[in-house]
Amino acid sequence: MSDILIIDDEKDIVETIEYNLKKEGFSVHKSFDGINGLRLIKEINPDLVVLDLMLPGMSGIEVCKAAKKNDKTSKIPIIMLTAKKQEVDKIVGLEVGADDYIVKPFSMKELIARIKAILRRYISIPKGEKAKSMIVFSDVKIDLDQHEVAVKGKPVELSAKEFKLLEFLATNKNKVFSRERLLDDVWGIQAEVETRTVDVHVKRLREKLGRSGDHIQTIRGFGYKFKD
Numbered sequence: 550m551s552d553i554l555i556i557d558d559e560k561d562i563v564e565t566i567e568y569n570l571k572k573e574g575f576s577v578h579k580s581f582d583g584i585n586g587l588r589l590i591k592e593i594n595p596d597l598v599v600l601d602l603m604l605p606g607m608s609g610i611e612v613c614k615a616a617k618k619n620d621k622t623s624k625i626p627i628i629m630l631t632a633k634k635q636e637v638d639k640i641v642g643l644e645v646g647a648d649d650y651i652v653k654p655f656s657m658k659e660l661i662a663r664i665k666a667i668l669r670r671y672i673s674i675p676k677g678e679k680a681k682s683m684i685v686f687s688d689v690k691i692d693l694d695q696h697e698v699a700v701k702g703k704p705v706e707l708s709a710k711e712f713k714l715l716e717f718l719a720t721n722k723n724k725v726f727s728r729e730r731l732l733d734d735v736w737g738i739q740a741e742v743e744t745r746t747v748d749v750h751v752k753r754l755r756e757k758l759g760r761s762g763d764h765i766q767t768i769r770g771f772g773y774k775f776k777d
Contacts, residue, residue: 551668554593555579556586556612557601562653566599569657570664583607590616595625597668599660600647602631610645617646623709624696626667630655630747631711644746646708648736684719686777687761691719710735714750715758716764718775727772747773 553575557563560581567577578593580586588599590612598616602609606768611630616622626648634654649663684691688701696712698705707715714735718726726734728747751773755762766776 552576552578552593553597553599553664554586554589554595555599556581556583556589556604556609557599557684558582559601559603565657566660569661573661573665575664580603583609583612586675587612587615588620590625594622597664598625598627599630599664600627603630611644613645613647617708626670628660628663628667630660644749648709648710673755684716686719686764689758689761700757700759707754707757711750711754711757714747715754720775722775722777725768725772725774729772731772 553570554561555566555577556579557566558581563579563581567579570577578595580589584606585599586600586604587774589595589606600609600612604612609631613627613629616625616627623646627646628649628651629647630651630653639694648667651663677726682692682694684693690699692698693716697710698707698712698715714731717731717735731747751765751767755765758764764776766774770776
């Protein structure tokens with residue numbers, strides 16, 4: 550049974566989500582403000598957080614940033630749930646580490662489907678398969694089990710999304726991916742937001758990997774590939 554934490558100040562929405570998640574067999578925790586919500590993230594260490602953007606006490610963006618900066622909670626997937634429709638809000642939410650973004654009003658079936666899809670990516674292990682635990686290229690080592698990256702033997706701090714992007718590209722060497730495809734496969738969303746967020750993450754990755762960042766190549770007018 551997966552633990553889901555809902556952080557939203559609209560009690561009727563929280564109760565509706567809670568009711569439907571419990572019907573699906575999830576264990577549900579809830580908070581109605583950002584400060585208490587962040588405290589629960591640290592205490593409960595849930596499998597996934599449904600987080601409203603506009604919260605009293607502490608905004609959803611601040612909660613997301615704080616959770617992603619904490620080593621113990623940085624890998625917890627977060628779905629942003631908000632009434633805001635502006636493109637910039639979606640980009641900001643994704644760039645601070647949110648895994649998905651849903652605008653109110655929303656379909657409960659869609660929310661549950663996205664929750665299940667994200668949980669499959671994070672905690673599901675295919676039966677009879679053992680994932681390759683280490684990827685090595687140039688002077689970079691990627692430990693897939695520990696979610697750690699080292700350059701020339703020195704640890705490099707990557708956000709959860711930066712790590713997932715690097716892992717995806719490095720395990721699909723010499724294949725070209727569009728920005729829309731990367732949003733779909735790495736972020737787990739349809740390309741409804743400006744694809745600039747992919748460019749921002751690639752730029753940060755290259756900077757953190759130093760000269761080895763050149764392995765991530767830009768395919769002009771299309772997207773990116775990892776050149777072996």
